[in-house]
Amino acid sequence: xxxxxxxxxxxxxxALALLTRTDKDAALHAMADELRVRTAEVLxxxxxxxxxxxxxxxxxxxxxxxxLSEQRLAGIADALRQMAxxxxxxxxxxxxxxxxxxxxxxxxxxxxxxxxxIYEARPNVTVDAAGLCFKAGNAVLLRGSSTAMxxxxxxxxxxxxxxxxxxxxxxxxxxxxxxxxxxVKELMRARGRVDVLIPRGGASLIRSVVQDSTxxxxxxxxxxxxxxxxxxxDLAAAEAIVLNAKAQRPSVCxxxxxxxxxxxxxxxxxxxxxxxxxxxGVTVHGDERVRAHSDAVVPATEEDFATExxxxxxxxxxxxxxxxxxxxxxSYGSGHSEAIVTDxxxxxxxxxxxxxxxxxxxxxxxxxxxxxxxxxxxEIGISTQKLHARGPMALPELTSTKYVVTGAGHTR
Amino acid sequence: xxxxxxxxxxxxxxALALLTRTDKDAALHAMADELRVRTAEVLxxxxxxxxxxxxxxxxxxxxxxxxLSEQRLAGIADALRQMAxxxxxxxxxxxxxxxxxxxxxxxxxxxxxxxxxIYEARPNVTVDAAGLCFKAGNAVLLRGSSTAMxxxxxxxxxxxxxxxxxxxxxxxxxxxxxxxxxxVKELMRARGRVDVLIPRGGASLIRSVVQDSTxxxxxxxxxxxxxxxxxxxDLAAAEAIVLNAKAQRPSVCxxxxxxxxxxxxxxxxxxxxxxxxxxxGVTVHGDERVRAHSDAVVPATEEDFATExxxxxxxxxxxxxxxxxxxxxxSYGSGHSEAIVTDxxxxxxxxxxxxxxxxxxxxxxxxxxxxxxxxxxxEIGISTQKLHARGPMALPELTSTKYVVTGAGHTR
Numbered sequence: 001x002x003x004x005x006x007x008x009x010x011x012x013x014x015a016l017a018l019l020t021r022t023d024k025d026a027a028l029h030a031m032a033d034e035l036r037v038r039t040a041e042v043l044x045x046x047x048x049x050x051x052x053x054x055x056x057x058x059x060x061x062x063x064x065x066x067x068l069s070e071q072r073l074a075g076i077a078d079a080l081r082q083m084a085x086x087x088x089x090x091x092x093x094x095x096x097x098x099x100x101x102x103x104x105x106x107x108x109x110x111x112x113x114x115x116x117x118i119y120e121a122r123p124n125v126t127v128d129a130a131g132l133c134f135k136a137g138n139a140v141l142l143r144g145s146s147t148a149m150x151x152x153x154x155x156x157x158x159x160x161x162x163x164x165x166x167x168x169x170x171x172x173x174x175x176x177x178x179x180x181x182x183x184v185k186e187l188m189r190a191r192g193r194v195d196v197l198i199p200r201g202g203a204s205l206i207r208s209v210v211q212d213s214t215x216x217x218x219x220x221x222x223x224x225x226x227x228x229x230x231x232x233x234d235l236a237a238a239e240a241i242v243l244n245a246k247a248q249r250p251s252v253c254x255x256x257x258x259x260x261x262x263x264x265x266x267x268x269x270x271x272x273x274x275x276x277x278x279x280x281g282v283t284v285h286g287d288e289r290v291r292a293h294s295d296a297v298v299p300a301t302e303e304d305f306a307t308e309x310x311x312x313x314x315x316x317x318x319x320x321x322x323x324x325x326x327x328x329x330x331s332y333g334s335g336h337s338e339a340i341v342t343d344x345x346x347x348x349x350x351x352x353x354x355x356x357x358x359x360x361x362x363x364x365x366x367x368x369x370x371x372x373x374x375x376x377x378x379e380i381g382i383s384t385q386k387l388h389a390r391g392p393m394a395l396p397e398l399t400s401t402k403y404v405v406t407g408a409g410h411t412r
Numbered sequence: 413x414x415x416x417x418x419x420x421x422x423x424x425x426x427a428l429a430l431l432t433r434t435d436k437d438a439a440l441h442a443m444a445d446e447l448r449v450r451t452a453e454v455l456x457x458x459x460x461x462x463x464x465x466x467x468x469x470x471x472x473x474x475x476x477x478x479x480l481s482e483q484r485l486a487g488i489a490d491a492l493r494q495m496a497x498x499x500x501x502x503x504x505x506x507x508x509x510x511x512x513x514x515x516x517x518x519x520x521x522x523x524x525x526x527x528x529x530i531y532e533a534r535p536n537v538t539v540d541a542a543g544l545c546f547k548a549g550n551a552v553l554l555r556g557s558s559t560a561m562x563x564x565x566x567x568x569x570x571x572x573x574x575x576x577x578x579x580x581x582x583x584x585x586x587x588x589x590x591x592x593x594x595x596v597k598e599l600m601r602a603r604g605r606v607d608v609l610i611p612r613g614g615a616s617l618i619r620s621v622v623q624d625s626t627x628x629x630x631x632x633x634x635x636x637x638x639x640x641x642x643x644x645x646d647l648a649a650a651e652a653i654v655l656n657a658k659a660q661r662p663s664v665c666x667x668x669x670x671x672x673x674x675x676x677x678x679x680x681x682x683x684x685x686x687x688x689x690x691x692x693g694v695t696v697h698g699d700e701r702v703r704a705h706s707d708a709v710v711p712a713t714e715e716d717f718a719t720e721x722x723x724x725x726x727x728x729x730x731x732x733x734x735x736x737x738x739x740x741x742x743s744y745g746s747g748h749s750e751a752i753v754t755d756x757x758x759x760x761x762x763x764x765x766x767x768x769x770x771x772x773x774x775x776x777x778x779x780x781x782x783x784x785x786x787x788x789x790x791e792i793g794i795s796t797q798k799l800h801a802r803g804p805m806a807l808p809e810l811t812s813t814k815y816v817v818t819g820a821g822h823t824r
Contacts, residue, residue: 017768018766110768113768216798248823341821354430360817361819363822364515364819364823373824387812401802403772405776406773409646411660412777
């Protein structure tokens with residue numbers, strides 16, 4: 001039962017909502033300082049997780065995600081200091097007016113209250129999520145993976161100690177027991193006690209939370225992103241964009257997973273891009289018209305076009321028109337980031353108007369769809385849903401609003 | 413199965429997203445014209461619903477909600493014309509910047525796509541919801557009550573005919589069969605095919621949708637609203653506000669349902685307000701300290717304080733401090749609209765900061781919390797949730813956003 005944790009989170013949230021920016025920024029710096037001071041304690045806990053992980057036969061990729069080092073921990077602490085430098089979203093007047101009868105109306109940003117985060121292996125998420133939620137005035141309930149439970153516990157202990165030392169409620173940051181499988185379910189059913197739930201992780205985690213949660217959910221991060229190379233594309237730019245979007249960092253949600261090429265430029269473009277992709281170690285899963293240009297292309301199934309590889313693989317197809325590209329993206333895309341490469345203003349306009357996604361890019365790599373790149377400073381994930389927040393979720397997206405109406409005895 | 417309706421709605425939504433404001437406003441006027449021309453047809457259908465309702469023994473209040481007249485229908489048509497006069501939210505640039513490397517970033521309002529509305533008896537909701545969704549570029553699936561099925565069918569036929577005559581997709585407005593109980597469940601499970609679901613109606617309808625829906629829901633309209641009369645209140649203003657908030661229109665969600673009086677002014681305020689409420693036909697359900705002031709006050713149970721009466725009833729309690737009022741509201745309130753009457757700036761500041769609701773009012777009646785009163789022109793309901801929209805939901809709240817990123821071959 002996480003009843004006690006929920007009660008403590010609400011009490012902390014009530015106190016957090018009234019803190020000034022000065023208080024919150026000082027606490028973020030105090031958390032960062034404490035992380036530096038207690039590096040050895042955190043790394044020892046992480047070493048224990050890594051040892052269990054090796055015993056349990058975790059893959060090298062997972063072990064790498066889990067691993068902390070002095071340098072990584074310094075980066076995590078620096079991220080907290082950067083959050084301290086961002087504007088406080090709480091108290092921002094979103095709109096305001098004086099109504100006909102003289103009533104004064106203001107719509108003001110306020111914290112959500114209690115935010116739940118369900119996530120997988122990386123321990124840096126623990127600190128990032130705690131820092132962002134705290135800066136936005138929210139108490140956070142963290143439910144990490146059991147693989148990282150000792151690392152997460154050490155990190156949260158440090159953050160809570162820093163809060164307590166600053167005279168602030170330590171319960172602003174709570175870690176739920178990753179050994180208790182029921183805690184995820186309880187979190188999902190705590191409507192009214194948890195204000196919003198953010199699952200961060202793979203498609204199956206997100207699907208299960210979306211299916212079962214009665215708490216409002218913000219869906220993040222599944223990206224089956226396309227690059228469509230139009231008939232009028234600058235083919236050198238197109239090649240650079242495809243390579244960057246696929247190969248610069250294939251494991252992230254804004255990496256490209258599918259290439260669509262207009263039939264008019266297929267002969268000119270495909271030989272060059274296929275050999276460049278091959279040289280970069282990328283396996284291309286192509287339809288027949290793509291395979292006609294290279295024996296190295298493996299046949300694409302229906303499933304390939306629906307797959308977020310997160311690896312050095314890409315699906316590819318030739319399409320006969322921009323319309324066909326838009327229809328393909330509507331069928332297979334996940335609504336994350338979709339790019340067109342074109343020199344035609346009309347084609348760019350049509351693509352950006354018709355493609356329904358969090359971000360639509362013209363002549364730019366999908367890799368730019370990121371809170372840091374967008375200048376938001378830090379993000380808690382990339383929302384692929386249409387409600388509340390769509391695209392990179394930064395501090396303002398971690399708040400709600402409230403109308404404040406001031407009169408002098410006004411009645412209707 | 414509503415599969416065909418869902419497919420047609422998506423196709424219509426894709427077309428609607430590309431319409432100009434001129435097209436949409438002309439269509440809204442055409443719908444209004446057609447409603448006037450075909451008044452007799454709609455009233456005949458309504459008469460049939462009323463006859464069935466009388467046979468089924470519906471209450472007079474329900475029959476009144478269901479009833480249309482030439483005058484009511486003219487009002488419904490006029491509401492469509494007013495929507496035509498409101499700014500188009502679609503295409504609004506919410507924010508924009510040029511990033512360090514020269515990429516241009518714009519966040520633009522776009523329609524949700526397909527909106528589902530589940531609602532109860534009033535046929536005016538059919539036209540209001542259809543008009544607002546249409547203006548915001550959304551296709552709408554309407555699931556009304558079986559009590560109003562003939563009226564709703566006649567209204568939707570008229571709207572669809574007007575759309576078709578204007579060369580626009582009639583499937584922008586579809587009515588689901590109210591006789592088919594499964595259609596509500598299918599609507600709630602159509603994640604990805606319905607972009608947002610808005611239940612409008614009583615607490616039990618809203619609770620069931622929130623529980624069972626995998627489609628994102630915007631919760632509307634349950635209002636257990638309080639008036640807190642502080643120690644420093646102007647007691648004449650307080651009395652006027654209490655009477656207005658309770659008795660001006662008791663059946664709506666922004667009517668007051670509970671009165672809290674600071675102990676310091678209980679002796680001065682309660683006798684006068686209790687007799688005024690009694691004169692207005694209001695039954696007061698009070699705690700012991702309220703009952704000490706009048707024999708007409710009936711005892712309040714725990715449940716009374718949690719009840720949204722929607723009638724000439726009000727619960728009442730004496731509290732010892734502003735803090736006690738805030739705690740009471742946090743326990744029993746529904747997060748809709750909460751008012752304080754006070755002459756103390758400090759008390760107003762503390763109340764507005766600490767009370768967690770869509771709207772917090774100082775020295776004004778809760779009845780002002782309304783899209784029309786706020787100057788938004790029209791609303792589809794009052795959201796009491798913290799995600800996406802909180803408070804009156806007007807046209808901008810019926811949209812999502814999309815980032816449009818424009819480069820010149822940019823890569824990371």
